[in-house]
Amino acid sequence: MPPGRLTWLRPRRLSSLRATFTLSFAAVAAAVTVLVGFLSYDAAARLVRVDQQTVFSEVVQDLRGQVRETPLDPGDFSSSDPDHDGPLDDVIRPSRTDVQVLGPGGAVAERGRPVLPVVAGDRRITAAPAAGTWTEHREVDVGGDLYRVATVALGGGRGAVQVAQQFSDTEDLLRELQQRTVLMVAAVVIASGLFGWWLARRITRRLVRLAGAAEDVARTGRLGIQVPVAGYDEVARLGRSFDRMLGRLARSEEDQRRLVQDAGHELRTPLTSLRTNISMLRRIDELPPGAREELVADLAQESRELTDLVNELVALAAGQSDTEPVRRVDLADLAEDVVIVARRRSGRDVILRVSGDTTVDGRPTALQRAVSNLVENAVKFDRGGDTPVEIVVAGTMPALRTR
Numbered sequence: 001m002p003p004g005r006l007t008w009l010r011p012r013r014l015s016s017l018r019a020t021f022t023l024s025f026a027a028v029a030a031a032v033t034v035l036v037g038f039l040s041y042d043a044a045a046r047l048v049r050v051d052q053q054t055v056f057s058e059v060v061q062d063l064r065g066q067v068r069e070t071p072l073d074p075g076d077f078s079s080s081d082p083d084h085d086g087p088l089d090d091v092i093r094p095s096r097t098d099v100q101v102l103g104p105g106g107a108v109a110e111r112g113r114p115v116l117p118v119v120a121g122d123r124r125i126t127a128a129p130a131a132g133t134w135t136e137h138r139e140v141d142v143g144g145d146l147y148r149v150a151t152v153a154l155g156g157g158r159g160a161v162q163v164a165q166q167f168s169d170t171e172d173l174l175r176e177l178q179q180r181t182v183l184m185v186a187a188v189v190i191a192s193g194l195f196g197w198w199l200a201r202r203i204t205r206r207l208v209r210l211a212g213a214a215e216d217v218a219r220t221g222r223l224g225i226q227v228p229v230a231g232y233d234e235v236a237r238l239g240r241s242f243d244r245m246l247g248r249l250a251r252s253e254e255d256q257r258r259l260v261q262d263a264g265h266e267l268r269t270p271l272t273s274l275r276t277n278i279s280m281l282r283r284i285d286e287l288p289p290g291a292r293e294e295l296v297a298d299l300a301q302e303s304r305e306l307t308d309l310v311n312e313l314v315a316l317a318a319g320q321s322d323t324e325p326v327r328r329v330d331l332a333d334l335a336e337d338v339v340i341v342a343r344r345r346s347g348r349d350v351i352l353r354v355s356g357d358t359t360v361d362g363r364p365t366a367l368q369r370a371v372s373n374l375v376e377n378a379v380k381f382d383r384g385g386d387t388p389v390e391i392v393v394a395g396t397m398p399a400l401r402t403r
Contacts, residue, residue, distance in 0.1 A: 017207065018200040025196025030189040037181045045174045049167075053148075056165045059097055060150045063163060064132040067154050071131070074109040074159040077101045100162040102126050102151070109159060114142050116162050122151045131155025140164070146171070206235045210242060223250035263313050270306045274299070298344060305341075308365065331358040331393050334368045339391060342375045349388035350375065358393050 066072070077099065100112030106123030108115070121135050133153040140147045146168040153160045206229075213227045223246050229239035278299075332354040339350045360367075371391075378389050 018197070018204045021200035021203070022193060022197040025199070026189055026193035029192030029196075030185070033185045033188040033192075037185050041174075041178055041181050044177065048170060048174065052165070052167060052170055056097070056148055056150070056163075059163055059165075060134065060136075060152065063152050063161060064134060067131045067152060067161070071156070072154055072158075074101045074103045074154070077110055077161060098147070098164040098166070100164070101159065102162060103159045104157055112162065112164065114145075116140070116142060116147070116149060116164050118162075122160065122162065125151045125153045126160040127157045128153035128160075129156060145169075203235070206230070206239065210235075210239050214242070217246065223247075223253060259313070267306070267309065270302050270309065274302050274306070301341070326361055326363055329360055329362050329364050329367060331360060331367070331371075334364065335371055335391050335393050338368060338371045338375055341372070342379065342389070348379055351388050351390045353390065353392045355392075355394050 078101075098112045098114070098116070099110075100108065100116045101110035102118060102122065103109040104126060106118050106126050108118065117140065119137075121137075125133060125135055131154055133155075135151050137149040137151075140149045142164070145166055147164045147166050149162055149164045151160050151162050210227060213225050216225055217223060225246065227239050227243040227246070229236055229243060332352075335352055335354070339352045342348070342350045375389060375391065
């Protein structure tokens, strides 16, 4: 068999949580309803059959007691009794049974309605000497209906009385009850499925919206999508968690963009200075010894600064930007280092003025980077100017101006 056909024959998974919930709800309701319906029908059928059997047994026992106490002949059970107070009426009235009277030898003396069959066992009972002797036939087919028939001897060979109770009507009633039970089970299953679908739709509606938001994020890449959240259950908690996750991802994306921009800004100046010094190296033979030493020192200083900057960017990208310990720093010393580098890179006249106590608690590298950015921006946006750039450190507050 080809693999494609095998794949087609595999059972397909349910397409949605809603369908799974609906089928599960309907299956549980069907199982419970079938169980309850079966137990109810079995109990009802058992009760009806036992009650019917009990009534028939009481009629037979009453008839046996009656023929034992009073010697009776077949004529005493005649249906032509005008007063309707004979032994026949005592048998028929309480139980609505059918009675047929047999004479000696099994001959029918009073036909029943319907006429009951007389078999060899019944004939033997008619010849029984003891009154009350009886036999029972549990399933006798009479005109397509089933009867329970008991034959009770009158004693002395005078004949017998056949008492019959139809139970096919009872079985028809039980079959109708069974059909109605099946219909009720089907109705309950359908109603349960509809209710389960409605309940699943109500429960999964927010999950569908949440899944739609996730698909929009995956399709468009936009992290600013708002997830509608309502309620305080597990689905609402999931929606709020998803919303917070999108916020964190958006902030992370913004941090990465800012990191790239900052990296470009921070790396531009040392790389420009390195290119300038490298071009000077091509004419190193023309430079005096003092200029050569200064050029080599500048290259070493620029390479160290570039290495430190790259390390800081790597630490920032790894989320470890605050690993530099805080310590006591003199802003005047930091500013003096910045002035030396700024003079070398820009060729501008940079003046440092210091007053008061300039020691603070901070991170030296970050502080030096901040002061350096201030100076570089002053030089960058005043390219055509020839006035000196002045750095003033008054106490713990650096200031910068051009004049």
